Amino acid sequence: MRVLTDADVDALAPDTLTTIDLVADALRALARGEGDVPPKHTVHAGPQDSFANGMSATWPERGLIGNKWITLFPTNAALGLPTASGVLVLNDGETGVPTHLIAAGEVTARRTAAVTGACLRALAPAEGHVAYTGAGAQARSHLRVLEALGRRDVVVYARRAEARDELAAWAAAHVPSVELRLVDTPGAAVRGAGVVITGLSIGIDGAQLDPADIGRDTLLLPIDYASSVGPDIAATALLASDDRDQFEASRLAGKLGDDYPAAIAWDGALLDGDRPDGRIVCQNLGTGLADLIVGDAVARAADARQVGQVIDLRG
Structure with a gap:
């Protein structure tokens, strides 16, 4: 499994207009009923109004499967920490084996803004x-x-x-x-x-x-x-x-x-x-399918350039 940081995502992510196009494809797929994107699973922990979401998604037509685990702790701002943090796990569409563990901060920021951009453009x-x-x-x-x-x-x-x-x-x-x-x-x-x-x-x-x-x-x-x-x-x-x-x-x-x-x-x-x-x-x-398609683009670039630490989950 390849491990990628927010800095890796920043360096490897597609340009802004390409990201908007990718996310627009995901929005169209959701509207057509493609993929399997259940509602977010939410648990509450930590200070008041803090929570964590599990965001699973699959897109069989593109061989994509993954899950984002993200927390939102508003009180982190006073500590100088990000209010939102998490990880995105990508799996192989044929075997289900985890292939990439990606820090979710940059992915989330880029996905969210790209959804805005797709709607604004249209x-x-x-x-x-x-x-x-x-x-x-x-x-x-x-x-x-x-x-x-x-x-x-x-x-x-x-x-x-x-x-x-x-x-x-x-x-x-x-x-x-x-x-x-x-x-x-x-x-x-x-x-x-x-x-x-x-x-x-x-x-x-x-x-x-x-x-x-x-x-x-x-x-x-x-x-x-x-x-x-x-x-x-x-x-x-x-x-x-x-x-x-x-x-x-x-x-x-x-x-x-x-x-x-x-x-x-x-x-x-x-x-x-x-x-x-x-x-x-x-x-x-925020939809897991948009996270998935942006994360997949980053993962492909990382594999091509051999960026990130590779670990063997089998020990």
């Missing part, structure tokens, strides 16, 4: 800037996607001045073509936006956006569940999800709060053809 309205709420690691991966897609007019909300300064410095060095504006209130970011991407902490209180700030044709792309895009906004939109079955399981389990409407479409079913009129919400809960 469904963004013609007018308005891109708004992003939050200044964590996902803000950086999303800015890379926005630059790759040619979306350069970007307004980011971050509560802390220090976070705004750090993101501005990072963006100047890594995505110089993005015309980044940083603001200190969510309303200032989302008013007039054609696309709103929300990346605050999952489950944070008091962060839901004001529906009056959201345009009639705005595309909303939450990666923080219902923390920012509440039921009052979702009920006025065409509501889709990367994995509609996972969304329904999460909704019924109360993970999106009370009165959240059911998703009526799969993201993958909206990627081709004309954009539906009006407001659209594409909930990005």
